[in-house]
Every structure is written in structure tokens, then in C-alpha cells.
Amino acid sequence: MADTTPFFDRLKAAAQTEWQSYVDHDFIRQMEAGTLPQAVFRQYLEQDYLFLIQYARAYALAIYKSPQLSDMHTIQAGLNTILGEMHLHVRLCQRWGLSQADLEAAPEHSATIAYTRYVLDCGQRGDLLDLLIALSPCLMGYAEIGLRLAPAVAANPDHPYREWISEYASAGFQEAARHSALHLHQLAERVMAPARWADAVAIFAKASRLEADFWQMGLDLGQTRV
């Protein structure tokens, strides 16, 4: 009998260690507890803005790699979510006196380059499925983290990371993640040969590990630049 488990859930199960290292990173635990130092969050957020610019390029590449017009429409919705997300970064950074131009002029950290260029490379050398697998930890992981952290905000109206958590727990972001997961599943059903499974898991595991490295970069930078 064919496996009807959603493709994304199968990837998560196959790369459980890497996935957990991402969604249960110490950065997230400290954020949930409200103890994450602001210097760490700020370093992370500045790099995340640069990350999202490269991610938007990867979504544009996904449109280029789309075999069907319907794929393009779905990916365009994901791209809009990424571009919309950047308003949060601009808003929060403005409170620290950082303008959008300052953010764009900041140098990319090697962890930002490693992750984003890995994803872009998956798209350049592979097909749309390879690229969507490499992109999937981004939306789906933050949606999972947003839901997990939402009760901490509900319990504490003065939670220092209320705005950030609320963005990823929001109905709009959750819906975007659900749409992306469904699209990934439908595309895998259309084009995925069983022989590709090991490569698919390898891409997903690598992207999840690079997400974990991204949190770690925030923790490390925050310690050195207080």
C-alpha cells in the first residue's frame, strides 16, 4: 500500500536528529523563557534580514524552475510571505536606531552565506523538488516554533519576544506553511521516483542543520558583541 503520510512529515521523521537540533535549539528555549539576551536577538535579526533577501531570490528561482503555472502561483504566495516577514525586521530594528539601509549594508555572516547559498545551489543544480525540499525547513520550522512559543506569550503579556513570536504563530504565517507543505507533497507525488528518497532526506537534513547553525550564530555573536 502506498504511504499516505504527508511528504514533509516523512522528511522530518527521516531526519529527526537534525530537525530537533533546529526547532529545539537553545536559542528557542531561551526565547520561550524570555531570558534570551537582547544583544543575541539583535545580532540574529540583523543577519535574518540578509537571510530573507537571499531566500526571496531562492523563491524567485523556484518560480523559474516551476514546470506548471499552478506551481508558480503557489510559490508566489510563499515569496509574498517572506517579503512580508521583512517588515517585522525593519520595525524591530528601527527601535534600535537601525534603518533599512543600515540592515542592507550589513556584512553577511558566514553562517548566513552557508545556508542561503546551499539552498540556492540545490535549486541551480537540481529541479523544483530539490529546491522546495531545501526551502521547506524555513517556513514549516518557524510555523512549528511559533505554535510552540505562543503559550509563553499568552501567559505573559510583557513577554520580551511577543512581537516576534506572534508573527510566526499568526494565522497568516501558519496558513502559508500549510500551503507550502501541501504543495511539496503534491509535487513529490507528481515527480518523485523512489530512488530519489535518500537524496531528498540528505537535502532536508542539511538544511535543518544549517537552520540550527543559524541560531547558534546568533548566540555566538551576541556573546562577543554585547
Ligand SMILES: Cc1ncc(CN)c(N)n1
Ligand atoms: C533562518 C530563518 N529560517 C526561517 C525563517 C522563516 N521564514 C527565517 N526568518 N529565518
